[in-house]
Amino acid sequence: MNTYDLIFYLFAAVTILSALMVVTHKNIVHSAFYLLFTFFGVAGLYVLLAADFIAIVQLIVYVGGILILLLFGVMLTNKITNVEIRTGTINLVPAVIGVGLFAGALLASVVNSPWKIKNPEHTVPTTKLLGTLLLQEYLLIFELLGIVLLIALIGAASIARK
Amino acid sequence: MTVGLTHFLIVSTLLFSMGLYAIITRKNAIMVLMGIELILNSANINFVAFSRFGNFGYSGQLVALFVIVLAAAEAAIALAIVLNIYKNLSTVNVDEIDNLRD
Amino acid sequence: MHESSLINISLFILFLPLLGFVITLLLGKKVKSIYIFENLIIIITFLSSVYLLFSKLSYFRTEKINAELEWFGFNNIINGTTLSINLGFMIDNITAIMLFVVALISMLVHLYSIEYMKGDERYNRYFAYLGIFTFSMNGIVLTNNILMMYIFWELVGLSSYLLIGFWFEKKTAADAGKKAFIVNRIGDIGMFAGILILFFTYNTFSFDKIFSSIGSGILPFNSDFWLTITGVLLFCGAIGKSAQFPLHVWLPDAMEGPTPVSALIHAATMVAAGVYLVVRIFGLLTADAMLFIGIIGMLSAFIPATIALTQNDIKKVLAYSTVSQLGYMIMALGIGAYQFAFFHLVTHAFFKAALFLGSGSVIHAMHHEQDIQKMGGLRKKMPLTYWTFIISSLAISGIPLTSGFLSKDGIIASSLAFSDLTGHYLFPIFSLVVAFLTAFYMFRLIIITFHGKPKDEHKFEHAHESPFLMVMPLVVLATLSIFIWYTPNPINSEQGWFLSKWIEKPVLHTPDKTRFDFMKMGNIESNLSHSYIESEVYKEAMHHSHLSAMILSGLVAVLGIFLAFTVYQWKKIDADKIAKSINPLYKFSFNKWYFDEIYNKTFVALTIGLSRVLAWFDNKIIDGIVNGSAFLTKHFSFFIGNFDKYVIDGIVNFTAYFNGFAGLIVRRIQTGKVQSYLALVIFSIVILLFIFK
Numbered sequence: 001m002n003t004y005d006l007i008f009y010l011f012a013a014v015t016i017l018s019a020l021m022v023v024t025h026k027n028i029v030h031s032a033f034y035l036l037f038t039f040f041g042v043a044g045l046y047v048l049l050a051a052d053f054i055a056i057v058q059l060i061v062y063v064g065g066i067l068i069l070l071l072f073g074v075m076l077t078n079k080i081t082n083v084e085i086r087t088g089t090i091n092l093v094p095a096v097i098g099v100g101l102f103a104g105a106l107l108a109s110v111v112n113s114p115w116k117i118k119n120p121e122h123t124v125p126t127t128k129l130l131g132t133l134l135l136q137e138y139l140l141i142f143e144l145l146g147i148v149l150l151i152a153l154i155g156a157a158s159i160a161r162k
Numbered sequence: 163m164t165v166g167l168t169h170f171l172i173v174s175t176l177l178f179s180m181g182l183y184a185i186i187t188r189k190n191a192i193m194v195l196m197g198i199e200l201i202l203n204s205a206n207i208n209f210v211a212f213s214r215f216g217n218f219g220y221s222g223q224l225v226a227l228f229v230i231v232l233a234a235a236e237a238a239i240a241l242a243i244v245l246n247i248y249k250n251l252s253t254v255n256v257d258e259i260d261n262l263r264d
Numbered sequence: 265m266h267e268s269s270l271i272n273i274s275l276f277i278l279f280l281p282l283l284g285f286v287i288t289l290l291l292g293k294k295v296k297s298i299y300i301f302e303n304l305i306i307i308i309t310f311l312s313s314v315y316l317l318f319s320k321l322s323y324f325r326t327e328k329i330n331a332e333l334e335w336f337g338f339n340n341i342i343n344g345t346t347l348s349i350n351l352g353f354m355i356d357n358i359t360a361i362m363l364f365v366v367a368l369i370s371m372l373v374h375l376y377s378i379e380y381m382k383g384d385e386r387y388n389r390y391f392a393y394l395g396i397f398t399f400s401m402n403g404i405v406l407t408n409n410i411l412m413m414y415i416f417w418e419l420v421g422l423s424s425y426l427l428i429g430f431w432f433e434k435k436t437a438a439d440a441g442k443k444a445f446i447v448n449r450i451g452d453i454g455m456f457a458g459i460l461i462l463f464f465t466y467n468t469f470s471f472d473k474i475f476s477s478i479g480s481g482i483l484p485f486n487s488d489f490w491l492t493i494t495g496v497l498l499f500c501g502a503i504g505k506s507a508q509f510p511l512h513v514w515l516p517d518a519m520e521g522p523t524p525v526s527a528l529i530h531a532a533t534m535v536a537a538g539v540y541l542v543v544r545i546f547g548l549l550t551a552d553a554m555l556f557i558g559i560i561g562m563l564s565a566f567i568p569a570t571i572a573l574t575q576n577d578i579k580k581v582l583a584y585s586t587v588s589q590l591g592y593m594i595m596a597l598g599i600g601a602y603q604f605a606f607f608h609l610v611t612h613a614f615f616k617a618a619l620f621l622g623s624g625s626v627i628h629a630m631h632h633e634q635d636i637q638k639m640g641g642l643r644k645k646m647p648l649t650y651w652t653f654i655i656s657s658l659a660i661s662g663i664p665l666t667s668g669f670l671s672k673d674g675i676i677a678s679s680l681a682f683s684d685l686t687g688h689y690l691f692p693i694f695s696l697v698v699a700f701l702t703a704f705y706m707f708r709l710i711i712i713t714f715h716g717k718p719k720d721e722h723k724f725e726h727a728h729e730s731p732f733l734m735v736m737p738l739v740v741l742a743t744l745s746i747f748i749w750y751t752p753n754p755i756n757s758e759q760g761w762f763l764s765k766w767i768e769k770p771v772l773h774t775p776d777k778t779r780f781d782f783m784k785m786g787n788i789e790s791n792l793s794h795s796y797i798e799s800e801v802y803k804e805a806m807h808h809s810h811l812s813a814m815i816l817s818g819l820v821a822v823l824g825i826f827l828a829f830t831v832y833q834w835k836k837i838d839a840d841k842i843a844k845s846i847n848p849l850y851k852f853s854f855n856k857w858y859f860d861e862i863y864n865k866t867f868v869a870l871t872i873g874l875s876r877v878l879a880w881f882d883n884k885i886i887d888g889i890v891n892g893s894a895f896l897t898k899h900f901s902f903f904i905g906n907f908d909k910y911v912i913d914g915i916v917n918f919t920a921y922f923n924g925f926a927g928l929i930v931r932r933i934q935t936g937k938v939q940s941y942l943a944l945v946i947f948s949i950v951i952l953l954f955i956f957k
Contacts, residue, residue: 182942260937
């Protein structure tokens with residue numbers, strides 16, 4: 001077991017455990033904060049996968065943007081003065097059974113599939129590579145995505161203002 | 163056993179299952195959104211992992227990037243909708259919102 | 265002048281009276297003077313027919329003009345043959361002459377009726393009927409196929425029914441109409457069967473095509489016998505329509521109709537149709553068929569002549585004389601005197617119309633008195649009627665210088681020649697006897713009606729000459745009974761234009777072995793248009809018999825007239841005494857040979873009996889079956905109804921209930937909660953994963 005593996009297990013554990021807390025914790029504010037750890041863990045995994053740019057974006061967008069957005073949502077929709085900022089659960093038993101079976105099936109197929117694996121290349125900084133790809137091969141998608149984002153934000157503002 | 167593709171996939175699978183669990187069980191709409199974020203993250207892990215171990219160059223990372231952008235857009239829209247629902251129905255509990263039934 | 269213009273004129277002539285009929289019938293009740301329109305139409309028709317006759321005879325004298333269009337057709341009837349049923353016209357000289365005769369007499373009858381029918385409550389309808397009568401007869405004359413002829417044939421039957429029963433308030437008139445119609449139908453059945461045989465054999469109705477097929481040796485059922493049968497069956501139609509023995513009984517009864525109608529029926533339209541039919545089908549008659557026709561004609565000439573001797577109703581005498589003269593024509597056709605038969609048809613049309621219209625004039629003057637025993641002495645009161653009557657009677661008796669002499673003499677000469685050639689000597693004997701009888705009873709009629717002293721003073725005082733519109737037709741028709749219209753030579757008609765130029769010579773198409781010996785073509789058979797009357801044998805026989813026929817026929821006619829004068833004018837012989845001395849014969853004749861009684865006792869009684877049996881059968885058996893089936897149906901329906909109610913409806917209701925129940929259960933799944941749906945989706949995916957692993 002080398003350092004790489006060790007770091008992987010560490011990040012994997014952080015990710016999964018915090019995610020578990022997210023989905024099981026009764027207090028929604030706590031959940032949101034556990035989610036922060038999950039995103040960190042995932043970012044760490046990205047680093048391990050030699051995706052440095054993605055990891056940074058993950059931190060900036062998720063932690064800096066989405067999570068804050070979610071927290072705002074929590075604040076706006078729950079009476080903050082009320083101590084009980086908790087949310088109940090429903091469908092517990094069928095959800096556990098169903099998701100358990102589903103997860104089992106997925107895991108089984110993941111483990112048993114004969115993946116064609118290429119040995120990882122030498123790790124290089126990816127920012128420049130991705131930038132080139134983005135403005136050459138994926139230019140159209142990039143532009144469209146920008147438009148989609150713009151429309152989505154305008155739409156969000158419009159819906160929320162109503 | 164060295165850490166390889168399978169490990170990452172297992173992590174993403176677990177993350178996916180928990181997201182699914184959150185979506186199904188939690189009453190609060192914000193929690194449902196969190197579940198969705200988890201699922202998106204698990205998908206992203208898959209993309210990046212395949213990009214690393216598969217034979218697809220850096221396209222996987224790019225798609226992950228796109229997914230992050232879309233997730234941002236989705237979160238914005240979804241929160242706007244949740245706020246709207248809260249304004250109209252005074253609740254964000256998904257189980258109480260069953261207008262679809264009628 | 266083109267052929268098509270002749271066709272157009274003939275179409276015009278055909279449909280104009282129909283137009284008159286429709287308009288007069290429709291407007292008859294509203295517009296009182298619509299009859300003037302009908303009369304105008306018939307005058308135009310007449311003028312057109314004159315024009316047609318003139319142009320046909322001057323420009324197309326030797327041509328036969330055909331025009332045809334397909335009425336409807338079938339493909340692939342039998343073995344891929346196509347079948348088309350055509351409507352068509354044929355105009356030859358006979359058609360043109362016949363059209364002229366029909367139109368002329370119809371017009372005169374129309375004009376005459378204006379006066380005669382004055383005051384009748386259905387005045388306009390009467391003219392409408394005359395219109396359709398003319399239309400139907402024109403159709404018969406113009407057609408080129410036997411199907412159309414049959415159609416118009418029935419139309420003639422219908423219109424005669426309407427006109428004979430015109431005064432249907434009178435029971436006798438209504439009965440007479442029915443009788444005419446039914447008796448005609450009997451003959452028509454035969455004709456219809458004949459048409460069917462022809463169509464079955466030749467797949468066509470056209471006369472020309474049938475003749476050419478016969479000429480090329482195709483026979484019905486491949487036998488001469490069936491050809492004979494076909495001819496006889498077709499002739500049955502003529503027996504009915506032309507009132508030949510034994511179906512002549514309707515004609516005297518038809519006197520119940522208005523007198524101008526009798527003139528029309530007897531002279532030009534209805535009864536002439538039968539003779540015209542035989543003229544048209546002459547080409548397919550075999551020797552046997554011709555002999556049959558000749559014998560029927562002979563009997564029809566003789567029997568009514570004997571009946572006419574004793575009748576006292578002025579119209580009945582004329583009616584029997586018509587049957588007798590028609591018998592003459594039919595007999596002439598039977599013995600091959602084709603041209604003389606048609607000639608006699610034309611001349612007879614004129615003088616018989618004159619006689620009938622004359623009798624109408626008398627009846628009109630005598631305030632609808634028809635019994636000649638109550639007349640007498642009318643000569644001075646009605647000179648024009650009297651003289652035209654005399655001329656027409658001379659013509660019908662066959663006195664030289666009249667048209668009747670020409671045609672009758674021709675027929676007698678032909679019968680003599682025929683007996684020379686074949687040995688059937690009864691034909692000339694009977695024709696001479698009939699000629700004698702005709703002369704006798706016609707002049708008996710004249711003497712009793714016009715000569716002597718008036719029997720009914722009161723009516724005599726009021727008698728007067730008829731108005732112009734009634735006398736004018738008499739004069740015209742009497743004029744047409746003079747020889748000069750037909751031939752320049754008053755004693756020999758054969759050189760005249762009528763026979764030598766106008767009427768086509770008869771052509772037979774039957775196989776040689778089925779003909780009379782003298783009609784056989786022998787080695788010149790290839791020339792199908794060659795007529796037997798141009799053969800040396802026949803010419804010689806005619807030449808031989810010509811003189812003797814002329815002398816004999818003139819002699820018997822004069823003898824008949826002389827006898828009539830002796831008995832009724834000079835009273836040298838007491839008629840009553842003779843009648844008593846031969847009482848059974850007198851009674852026999854007076855009662856018309858008991859034909860009606862025999863028919864009543866046999867056919868009518870049989871039919872009624874059969875009808876009773878059938879009625880009983882209908883009432884008991886058929887109705888029983890019907891009622892029984894109704895009963896069964898009703899109960900069956902009841903059963904079905906219950907089955908429907910409980911079983912079928914039960915199933916349907918059960919389905920509905922089941923669905924409702926299932927819905928009740930399943931609707932629980934439809935919570936409207938997104939998360940429940942998602943959970944179900946997950947379950948479903950898991951299940952699918954396990955299934956399709």
